[in-house]
Amino acid sequence: MASATDDFNRANADPISGNWTTANSSSCALTSNQAQGNVAFGRQDEYWNAATFGNDQYSQIRVRTVSSGTLFVYAIVRLSDSIENQGYYLRTDGATLKIFKQIAGVFTELQDCGVTTTNGDIIKLTIQGNTLRAYKNGAQVGTDQASGGELLSGRTGFAIFETGALDDWEGGDLVIAAGTPFFTTIGAKRI
Numbered sequence: 001m002a003s004a005t006d007d008f009n010r011a012n013a014d015p016i017s018g019n020w021t022t023a024n025s026s027s028c029a030l031t032s033n034q035a036q037g038n039v040a041f042g043r044q045d046e047y048w049n050a051a052t053f054g055n056d057q058y059s060q061i062r063v064r065t066v067s068s069g070t071l072f073v074y075a076i077v078r079l080s081d082s083i084e085n086q087g088y089y090l091r092t093d094g095a096t097l098k099i100f101k102q103i104a105g106v107f108t109e110l111q112d113c114g115v116t117t118t119n120g121d122i123i124k125l126t127i128q129g130n131t132l133r134a135y136k137n138g139a140q141v142g143t144d145q146a147s148g149g150e151l152l153s154g155r156t157g158f159a160i161f162e163t164g165a166l167d168d169w170e171g172g173d174l175v176i177a178a179g180t181p182f183f184t185t186i187g188a189k190r191i
Contacts (some may be wrong), residue, residue, distance in 0.1 A: 002109075003172025004048050005010035008071075009033045020157070022100045024084045034064050037071070037160035038145040042122050045087070047064075047079050047157035048171055055141070056174040059090075059156040060124035063117050064165040068095035075125040078154030086145055087154060089094035090125035090134050092117040097141060099125070099132055113142035126174050 005069035006018060008030055015027035016035060020030075029038045037044055059075040066073055072093045079087035085107075089100040097113040113134045117123060124135040132145040156171030 001054075002053055002128075003039040004051055005087055005170045006048075007168050008035055009035075014038065016046060019048055020046045021049040021081065021154075021156070023079055023081060024045055033158065034165045035158065035169070036065070036165040037163040039133070039162065041162060043072075043074075043159050043161045045076065045079060045085070045157065045159040046174055047076070047081060047155035048169075049155075051172075052157055053171070054173045055153045056126075056128045056158055057156050057172065058124060058126040058174045059158065059160050059171040060122055060169070061166040062168040063092055063094075063119060063121045063123060064167050065119070066092055066164050068093050070162060072161035073164045073166040074159040074161075075123055075156045075171075076155075076159055077125050077127045078151040079157050080151065081155050086151060088125065088127060088132055088151065089159065090123055091095075092121075094118065097123060097134060097136060099134055099142070099145055101148060101150070103148075110147075113141050113143045115141045122168070177181065 016030045026039045026044045029037050030042045075090045076087045099111045113117040126133045129148045131147045
């Protein structure tokens with residue numbers, strides 16, 4: 001199992017320093033020991049460049065500064081490092097927590113998870129095969145969500161819209177915990 005973390009506890013940097021690569025035209029900054037958006041309008045996507053993870057992966061962040069309708073933060077899985085604006089996103093603005101996909105520049109909502117978030121909450125997005133799952137503070141919220149299967153691989157990371165902020169990123173290979181039931185189907189019989 002491979003994973004990576006960044007608590008952003010280091011000197012301010014613009015653009016963000018460390019093992020991050022900007023996946024679109026605007027980059028985030030490192031400000032006061034957190035990642036912060038750097039533009040008046042637009043989303044800034046960053047992916048971890050120091051490791052390559054498997055296709056089943058996760059990304060989680062600690063929510064810091066969000067605002068309904070204007071300041072968003074995102075955990076991202078299977079972010080393309082070669083085509084701008086392609087990936088699966090878990091977005092919060094405090095008022096809602098939603099799963100999205102962006103394919104060929106088209107941003108599509110897949111699920112409203114039915115919960116709000118506040119400063120300090122940890123949100124996590126996983127993808128296993130073509131199944132997306134959202135978590136808030138360690139508990140799954142919403143239901144298992146089909147991804148659509150357009151992206152079979154990619155990078156883990158985060159994004160910030162406008163000047164939102166996040167902290168304590170973690171991402172890597174998704175490993176199913178010991179004791180989790182695993183079923184195989186042969187014909188119509190589960191074994």
